[in-house]
Amino acid sequence: DIQMTQSPASLSVSVGETVTITCRASENIYSNLAWYQQKQGKSPQLLVYAATNLADGVPSRFSGSGSGTQYSLKINSLQSEDFGSYYCQHFWGTPWTFGGGTKLEIK
Amino acid sequence: QIQLVQSGPELKKPGETVKISCKASGYTFTNYGMNWVKQAPGKGLKWMGWINTNTGEPTYAEEFKGRFAFSLETSASTAYLQINNLKNEDTATYFCARRVGQYFDVWGAGTTVTVSS
Numbered sequence: 636d637i638q639m640t641q642s643p644a645s646l647s648v649s650v651g652e653t654v655t656i657t658c659r660a661s662e663n664i665y666s667n668l669a670w671y672q673q674k675q676g677k678s679p680q681l682l683v684y685a686a687t688n689l690a691d692g693v694p695s696r697f698s699g700s701g702s703g704t705q706y707s708l709k710i711n712s713l714q715s716e717d718f719g720s721y722y723c724q725h726f727w728g729t730p731w732t733f734g735g736g737t738k739l740e741i742k
Numbered sequence: 743q744i745q746l747v748q749s750g751p752e753l754k755k756p757g758e759t760v761k762i763s764c765k766a767s768g769y770t771f772t773n774y775g776m777n778w779v780k781q782a783p784g785k786g787l788k789w790m791g792w793i794n795t796n797t798g799e800p801t802y803a804e805e806f807k808g809r810f811a812f813s814l815e816t817s818a819s820t821a822y823l824q825i826n827n828l829k830n831e832d833t834a835t836y837f838c839a840r841r842v843g844q845y846f847d848v849w850g851a852g853t854t855v856t857v858s859s
Binding site: 636667669671673677678679680681684685690720722724726729730731732733734735736 | 777779786787788789791792801803804837839843844845846847849850851852
């Protein structure tokens, strides 16, 4: 099974700052990676698919990058509505495992 | 609009059975696979498996083989998750999610299952 290692586990940042969350796969997943945002008490929402493609309606301050085993989600100029938890998920063969998550908190 | 509506919260005792529903609307149910995701309190997301809504064939992640069962009622565009012989560690929120290619684009609101004696 492919393991997804996400870092950092938590991050305390201020509005307006830029953050990068990374996800490392235990083997090459050929860009078959999605990123989700989850607000407290809500279901996850798709942000990025195929490593770099923004889902419909997602603000352009979000961007995904990476290839092979290393992937990143970057959020430019953080807004208050961006705080919550973020998860990566690979789709290179089942099980389609999630990363451990990154909790983004207000400083 | 496209949506997945899940059944309400459940309170069960250890050893009991629970069956959660996920009703799809706004799209052709059999065109997309349905996935189930577990989130224990304060924890991350865990993929449980998926069911092919065309053939009814389920695929389970290793941890969820045995007591867990995915099923369909295609005429009602509904997917089900049944958990038998409930244990305390089954206490969690369970999400259904539609898969489109290599991502989950629509999620249900989640069903909270609490197992307590």
